[in-house]
Amino acid sequence: MSNDATGASRALSAVVPCFNEAAGLNELHRRLADACRSVVGDDYELVFVNDGSSDETWTGLQQIAQRDRHVVAVNLARNFGHQLALSAGMSLCRGQRILVVDADLQDPPELLGEMFRLMDAGASVVYGQRTDRFGETAFKRLTARLFYRLLSSLTDVTIPVDTGDFRLMDRQVLDVLNRMPEQHRFIRGMVAWAGFRQVPLVYSRAARYAGSTKYSLRKMLRFALDGITSFSTRPLRLSIYLAFLMLVVAALTFVYVGYSWLFLDSVRGWASLLTLVLVFNGTQLLVIGIAGEYIGRIFMESKSRPLYVISEVFVSQPGFAQVPREVHAGAMSDRASI
Numbered sequence: 001m002s003n004d005a006t007g008a009s010r011a012l013s014a015v016v017p018c019f020n021e022a023a024g025l026n027e028l029h030r031r032l033a034d035a036c037r038s039v040v041g042d043d044y045e046l047v048f049v050n051d052g053s054s055d056e057t058w059t060g061l062q063q064i065a066q067r068d069r070h071v072v073a074v075n076l077a078r079n080f081g082h083q084l085a086l087s088a089g090m091s092l093c094r095g096q097r098i099l100v101v102d103a104d105l106q107d108p109p110e111l112l113g114e115m116f117r118l119m120d121a122g123a124s125v126v127y128g129q130r131t132d133r134f135g136e137t138a139f140k141r142l143t144a145r146l147f148y149r150l151l152s153s154l155t156d157v158t159i160p161v162d163t164g165d166f167r168l169m170d171r172q173v174l175d176v177l178n179r180m181p182e183q184h185r186f187i188r189g190m191v192a193w194a195g196f197r198q199v200p201l202v203y204s205r206a207a208r209y210a211g212s213t214k215y216s217l218r219k220m221l222r223f224a225l226d227g228i229t230s231f232s233t234r235p236l237r238l239s240i241y242l243a244f245l246m247l248v249v250a251a252l253t254f255v256y257v258g259y260s261w262l263f264l265d266s267v268r269g270w271a272s273l274l275t276l277v278l279v280f281n282g283t284q285l286l287v288i289g290i291a292g293e294y295i296g297r298i299f300m301e302s303k304s305r306p307l308y309v310i311s312e313v314f315v316s317q318p319g320f321a322q323v324p325r326e327v328h329a330g331a332m333s334d335r336a337s338i
Helices: 022-040 057-067 082-092 109-120 138-154 171-178 187-194 217-231 234-263 269-302
Strands: 010-018 044-050 071-076 095-100 125-133 163-170 198-205 309-315 330-332
Touching: 010 022, 010 082, 022 044, 022 057, 022 109, 044 057, 044 082, 057 071, 057 309, 071 082, 082 095, 082 171, 082 187, 095 109, 095 171, 109 125, 109 163, 109 198, 125 187, 163 171, 163 187, 171 187, 234 269
Parallel strands: 010 044, 010 095, 044 071, 125 198, 309 330
Antiparallel strands: 071 309, 095 163, 125 163
16 A cells, blocks of 8 residues: 555545544544554554534644644534534545544554454454443443344344444445435444445443543434434334224224213213324324424435535645545535645
8 A cells, every 4th residue: 555645545544523522632543543553554544523623622633633644634614413524534534444433432442453353354344342331321321222222123224233333344335335425324324234244343342531422312312313214114114003003992992982872871972082082193193203204304315415514624744635625425615734
């Protein structure tokens, strides 16, 4: 592989989305660079994507890029979310193999060597599969466990349980991902959909090195909804089954009403009427809600807006600034710093 300072390919790219991670950037850079160097020598790049951070993350990334010519610092115009920040980094990276890792150091970069060995043995994707999740609350561990199993039962694609975005992919898989234009992105599911030979690497997930999690309950729920609706129409089918079930309930209620009118002295019409109203209204609202979620996604996709906007790319390598102004459905401004 060439290791010049042009736009030539690299043996390895590491892509790291960052949001308010200023406190841990130096340790992240040190460990990630050491891991890459131990596997491919000097033939690597580190692509850090600042996802609209409100702290000193972007300043810290610029300082690191000034010191290390392997670093490409990408600044998004605003906070687009973890999955779109990751997509922006993957659209710019030049590696023949691509490591995806979060900035919190819960997923150890030191596993890169073992990932390379599994890929050398024939895998196209090596994904990290967690056995333990240290430093997380019991509620987070429980909801994560339930989410992965619910996702596995609902989706039409087999998505490995207890896995995040921590993985090593070859260029062929990345090229497939970069051709997927959907707005609501669930990248671990997209990788699973792509196929190829994918193997797990079991590990224990560490506690955060610094800071606190950026995933609130609301964000986790939205992420779970993206995962389910992006890879399955089963909720729509479920709404049909539920509608049929409610028809059966309504028929039984009608039989009860007829029996009461013929054989019972007391008039209980208000109870049966209220039951029917609640059953049908509740079912209709649920079915409309499910259909509305899918229709809303169709509406968003029809806009064909860029997935993200890159405001600046900061590098100390001459030549890297010559990147496409339109990359992977993402708009890029003309600002590039060297």
